[in-house]
Amino acid sequence: MRFNGVLTSALVTSAALLGSVRADVDIDDGAEASSATLSESSTSLPVEKPTFTPSKIQAPFFEQFTDDWDSRWQPSHAKKQDSKTDEDWAYVGTWSVEEPHVLKAIDGDKGLVVKNPAAHHAISAKFDKKIDNKGKTLVAQYEVKLQNGLECGGAYLKLLRDNKKLHAEEFSNASPYVIMFGPDKCGATNKVHFIFQHKNPKTGEYEEKHLKSPPMARITKLTSLYTLIVNPDQTYEIRIDGEKLKSGSLLEDFTPSVNPEKEIDDPNDKKPEDWVDEARIPDPDATKPDDWDEDAPYEIVDTEATKPDDWLEDEPAMIPDPEAEKPEDWDDEEDGDWIPPSVPNPKCEEASGCGKWEPPMKKNPEYKGKWSAPYIDNPAYQGVWKPKKIANPDYFEDKTPANFEPMGAIGFEIWTMQNDILFDNIYIGHSIEDAEKLKSETYDIKNPIEKAEDEAQKPKPSDDDVPKSPLDLNFMDDPVLYVREKVQLFIEIGKKDPVEAIRFVPEVAGGLGVLAVTLLAVILGTAFGGSKASPQVQKAADNVKKAAVDAKDQAINAKDQAVDAAASGADKVQSEINKRTTRSSGPAE
Secondary structure, three states: OOOOHHHHHHHHHHHHHHHHHHHHHHHHHHHHHHHHHHHHHHHHOOOOOOEOOOOOOOOOEEEOOOOOHHHOEEEOOOEEOOOOOOOOEEOOOOEEEEOOOOOOOOEOOOEEEEOOOOEEEEEEEEEEEEEOOOOOOEEEEEEEEEOOOOOEEEOOEEEEEOOOOOOHHHOOOOOOEEEEEEEEEEOOEEEEEEEEEEEOOOOOOEEEEEEOOOOOOOOOOOEEEEEEEEOOOOEEEEEEOOEEEEEEEOOOOEEOOOOOOOEEEOOOOOOOOOOOOOOEEEOOOOOOOOOOOOOOOOEEEOOOOOOOOOOEOOOOOEEEOOOOOOOOOOOHHHHOOOOOOEEEOHHHHOOOOEOOOOOOEEEOOOOOOOOOOOEEEOOOOOOOOOOOEEEOOOOOOOOOOOOOOOEEEEEEEEEEOOOOEEEEEEEEEOOHHHHHHHHHHOHHHHHHHHHHHHHHHOOOOOHHHOOOOHHHOOOOOOHHHHHHHHHHHHHHHHHHOHHHHHHHOHHHHHHHHHHHHHHHHHHHHHHHOOOOOOHHHHHHHHHHHHHHHHHHHHHHHHHHHHHHHHHHHHHHHHHHHHHHHHHHOOOOO
16 A cells, blocks of 8 residues: 655654664663773773884984983083073083883883973084985984973974084084974974075075974874985975975075075165156146035034933932942041932933933034045056166075085084973984884884873763753764653653643654654555545644644743743843942942
8 A cells, every 4th residue: 555755754764763762772782881891991901012122223323312322412511692682591401311201102212301491401412424415315303202292492403514613512502503403382383493504605604594384393292203304306305203294395495595586676776856656646637616615513413303301301310329328437527528429310211311401413414524636647657666677796596405514413402491302213314214114113113002091091081071961962962862862851751741841852742743743644544545645634634743843832932931031030130230239339429
């Protein structure tokens, strides 16, 4: 037997919803139990940590801070030079090589740690041989672990220029460097520096070249891996945790540009005195109209206005506060006659106004203001003057800025508000493959262990995060739970008072109404047969559906009226409070 297509679809949907709710109840209960058991086991069992084993990778400079680290690294005792102040800042910050105390991943794996907050730190290590990357790829890679986060400070390294003045104990911010690379954050500033010093082939002077749009540093207590690759074809690449975040050209992405402009403005060229660069001028032929009154006021008295009938001319706008009392310590002889403070006259609040009535002002329709001639295109306009171009006497073209000056040492010269910044697994060399291999031996092992331990240390959801009642549930968070709890609430309230159930859970009442319409239509359709319901059947179904919708609307209206009544009562209470406050705190006259 065939039924109406729409009604049949509604029946299937209703049945599927009820079935899914019941099924999900059973599934959810089992899933929650399994999930809880899995979660408890994962957090109760310690994460297995490997033991540190030194890497066998070879590089011009490779540091894992093994026991002999202090034979290579030397803290600086120099003074920091600052052109903006006359004060001398000593590098008083201390360094230590130790295992991390936050999210340790590998037993026995140590790193170089900044120990003092709000202090200047400097330390460096000389290379066994100078590193010259002319015609070679340069790779600088190292790990940073911000154990206490980073609110303001740097965690970047410097590759120092090889020269005879390179003394570790004198390493400071003034020490000449070739490349500065790494994270820096303070306030809204958050970036990964890539700065290189470029030598002017004509003057021999060095100039810093800054990456225009550096990537953001990753501020996390997990280990972060920073990698800089500079290729012989003048391209560069910046990776964080193995992910390429920035790449481009040394010739295009830095400021100031590596190569200056071929032509510059002639500094001796001057704009002619008769040069006309005003594009528009007042019309010299325009004249002020005869009827233009510059003295007409902006506003005039509204002569058509009349005094309102309820205006109280004999009532003052302010009156003495009838509830005010003279202070007990008031002395009329010393303090003078006590005058109660004034408050707004309550009679004026009920009328249009009090005191002497005066007609209001209105905008003057005759007002035109001061006359000025309209502007026209200047027939003598010559355009914007620009000095002529001449050949740049300082022009040069360096096509290979990636051929950096030889590097003789590495150093960390930083100031930071947070301590316990850890550096480890520093690779300075020419092999991208070796850097990636080192990553697989170190960072790739640490990262999943740190993530697992970090997840295990996160606080479990408290009881405050669990909805207190079905009314606190959100449909989008868990639709099945929302429907199930709402239906259960409707049933519990309906056992005692069906009307209250409809008022408090109107969405369930409406849903049941639609279901009733569907069932009735199916029964009547079955009884009468045919593919199309008779007019009597259709009318009965429409009546039931309308009744369900009306029941839902009435419930919603009842709730809205209750909210409005509560809000109205609150407004009245606040109004009384405002009146009392005004009476007791009015200004004295």
